[in-house]
Amino acid sequence: MFEEVKILNPDVFTDYRGDIWTTYTKNDFPDLDFNHDKYSTSRRNVIRGIHGDFKTSKLISCLHGKIYFVVVDNREESKNYLKWSWLILSGYNKKQVLLPPGFGNAFCVLSEECLFSYNEVAKSLLQIVHKSLITLLMWITLGSLIAFI
DSSP states (O other), X not given: OOTTSEEEOOOEEEETTEEEEOSOOTTTOTTOOOOEEEEEEEETTOEEEEEEESSOOEXXXXXXXXXXXXXXXXXXXXXXXXXXXXXXXXXXXXXXXXXXXXXXXXXXXXXXXXXXXXXXXXXXXXXXXXXXXXXXXXXXXXXXXXXXX
């Protein structure tokens, strides 16, 4: 994984009832002010294409299910420009990824379904929704053909 991208393994308490863990606290990330949480659900074999921006940090996790998670360095000045790495995120391993601005992410669902979580740092609502701030590469699948637009 890239040096700037942090992989986190939260402490998990497990007993016969299930699991409990903390996804983040302000003390864990004193320089980040998470202020926008998003969740998505997807079914097996769904691919969510490479997306990201140059303004927001994201704390990403798969709360339920299992995904093949991809990170791409979109920073033109980086020695790793357009290089990518991957890892498995799941409700079982509870790994989290702290993604800084300038990195894209994508995933493919390996389980029957998944619940994906983004905690974002955004300065304003305009920053969150303004489409021109988002770098997006869409994967379109046509049978076995995958094309980049």
